[in-house]
Amino acid sequence: MACGGLSHLQELPLNATGAAEPWPGPGPAGSRGHERPIGWRCLRALPLGSARAPARLQVVRTTERPTVRRRQLDVFCGIDWAEDHHDVALVDRDGGLLARLRISDDAGGLAALLELLATHGDSAEDPVPVAIETPRGLLTACLRATGRQVYAVNPMATARYRDRHAVSGGKSDHGDAVVLASILRTDRHAHRPLPADTELAQAIAVLARAQQDAVWDRITAHNKLRSHLREYYPGFLAAFATAKGGIMRPEARVILAAAPDPGAAAKLTAARLRALLKKAGRSRGIDAEADRLREAFRVPQMRQLPLVEQAMSLQTLALLRQLDAACASADDLEQAAVESFNQHPDAGIITSFPGLGALTGARVLAETGDDRSRFHDAKGLKAYAGAAPITRASGKTRSVTCRRVKNNRLAAAGYIWAFAALSASPGARAHYDRRKDAGDRHATAQRNLFGRFLSCLHHCLATGQHYDENTAFPSPPAKLPNAA
Numbered sequence: 001m002a003c004g005g006l007s008h009l010q011e012l013p014l015n016a017t018g019a020a021e022p023w024p025g026p027g028p029a030g031s032r033g034h035e036r037p038i039g040w041r042c043l044r045a046l047p048l049g050s051a052r053a054p055a056r057l058q059v060v061r062t063t064e065r066p067t068v069r070r071r072q073l074d075v076f077c078g079i080d081w082a083e084d085h086h087d088v089a090l091v092d093r094d095g096g097l098l099a100r101l102r103i104s105d106d107a108g109g110l111a112a113l114l115e116l117l118a119t120h121g122d123s124a125e126d127p128v129p130v131a132i133e134t135p136r137g138l139l140t141a142c143l144r145a146t147g148r149q150v151y152a153v154n155p156m157a158t159a160r161y162r163d164r165h166a167v168s169g170g171k172s173d174h175g176d177a178v179v180l181a182s183i184l185r186t187d188r189h190a191h192r193p194l195p196a197d198t199e200l201a202q203a204i205a206v207l208a209r210a211q212q213d214a215v216w217d218r219i220t221a222h223n224k225l226r227s228h229l230r231e232y233y234p235g236f237l238a239a240f241a242t243a244k245g246g247i248m249r250p251e252a253r254v255i256l257a258a259a260p261d262p263g264a265a266a267k268l269t270a271a272r273l274r275a276l277l278k279k280a281g282r283s284r285g286i287d288a289e290a291d292r293l294r295e296a297f298r299v300p301q302m303r304q305l306p307l308v309e310q311a312m313s314l315q316t317l318a319l320l321r322q323l324d325a326a327c328a329s330a331d332d333l334e335q336a337a338v339e340s341f342n343q344h345p346d347a348g349i350i351t352s353f354p355g356l357g358a359l360t361g362a363r364v365l366a367e368t369g370d371d372r373s374r375f376h377d378a379k380g381l382k383a384y385a386g387a388a389p390i391t392r393a394s395g396k397t398r399s400v401t402c403r404r405v406k407n408n409r410l411a412a413a414g415y416i417w418a419f420a421a422l423s424a425s426p427g428a429r430a431h432y433d434r435r436k437d438a439g440d441r442h443a444t445a446q447r448n449l450f451g452r453f454l455s456c457l458h459h460c461l462a463t464g465q466h467y468d469e470n471t472a473f474p475s476p477p478a479k480l481p482n483a484a
Contacts, residue, residue: 076185077130081133089180090116124147131181149194208341211336225247233312248323256320264313273289277289354424356421357420363410381457386407388403389401417453428453430473
């Protein structure tokens with residue numbers, strides 16, 4: 001190999017076979033004035049017929065064998081879960097199938113899975129990551145307890161990845177496990193592992209979500225009962241129309257259980273109504289309320305046929321029991337959620353925000369967690385909560401809309417939070433009014449205010465500071481008077 005003409009070749013050290021080695025220093029330019037490429041090493045040409053290195057050159061022979069660094073094998077695990085069994089697949093970094101196993105949904109199955117992972121290099125210092133299609137269940141909880149990263153992949157995303165492996169539409173449990181493992185192998189950076197929340201934060205999440213479910217069940221049971229009463233008992237709805245809570249009030253439910261039809265309600269005496277109000281827990285204005293209800297139940301109204309009315313009253317008692325159970329569950333879970341939330345170190349910071357009480361704060365903590373590495377910045381938190389808009393652009397078309405894919409529980413808590421802050425924070429009210437003046441609707445302006453609070457919450461939790469009204473909503477600078 002030569003660089004330019006032979007006259008410009010430099011003598012280079014030779015190896016044991018007499019071949020020229022790269023020149024250690026910078027070489028000259030070519031004979032025709034062309035510049036040598038940067039980093040090119042010219043080689044020395046040997047005389048014709050020469051098979052050995054010249055005598056003036058010393059041949060250095062090394063006896064040390066080159067060190068070969070073994071590449072560590074990366075292993076990825078995918079689990080296709082079911083009710084009574086789970087399919088496990090392990091793949092390497094090149095996509096090769098290392099092992100497959102079907103385990104049962106019990107302690108023996110978990111032990112078999114951990115043994116399989118240990119056989120393929122799993123350790124406490126370098127645990128094998130796992131992809132599964134659910135963030136809940138005993139198997140997921142036990143895998144998270146081992147300290148490994150567990151990725152909860154959306155089943156719809158898994159279905160899209162499946163088309164990369166086969167376009168025929170075939171599907172199997174083992175094949176889905178392989179697809180899940182391959183997702184970690186190729187696109188692990190695009191998926192988020194389950195957060196490493198503390199045990200207390202996970203307990204708060206269970207209680208807060210159960211309480212929110214009980215509230216939604218209470219609303220559903222109330223709507224069913226109200227719709228049913230409109231069919232044969234509108235006088236009862238009219239009697240509690242102006243009361244806060246309506247027929248969900250304790251005294252309304254107690255009276256309805258005692259008189260589930262218009263005929264029975266018209267026969268209630270003032271003394272009986274006073275006894276029912278005391279049974280429901282009322283302590284003030286009992287006589288006046290008993291007289292009011294007695295007159296309201298005796299107002300003439302349209303009636304169903306006697307047998308039909310009796311049957312509908314039995315249905316009312318069945319719906320009333322559902323409403324009573326939902327109300328009791330919501331109250332009990334609220335007390336438990338608030339007690340657990342007050343024990344958390346972040347409770348003081350969260351409740352320092354305007355509009356955030358203990359129950360709403362517990363819901364916010366349940367969905368955001370206390371793992372500080374979960375959201376790297378406030379943008380990720382706002383997108384997770386649905387407070388940040390989403391942009392869709394293609395060619396000349398561009399639209400900015402609200403997010404439909406979000407954490408619905410956190411978004412519901414954020415709506416209550418932002419609405420309550422309008423009357424508790426002057427800065428929040430001014431921010432909301434500015435958005436309304438700019439053309440936003442009520443929901444859009446309130447969602448923007450929610451996003452503002454989330455940015456402040458992310459900063460306060462990261463720095464350990466409490467909410468400060470002047471820092472969150474600084475006063476605009478005063479306008480200077482015009483010069484004369």
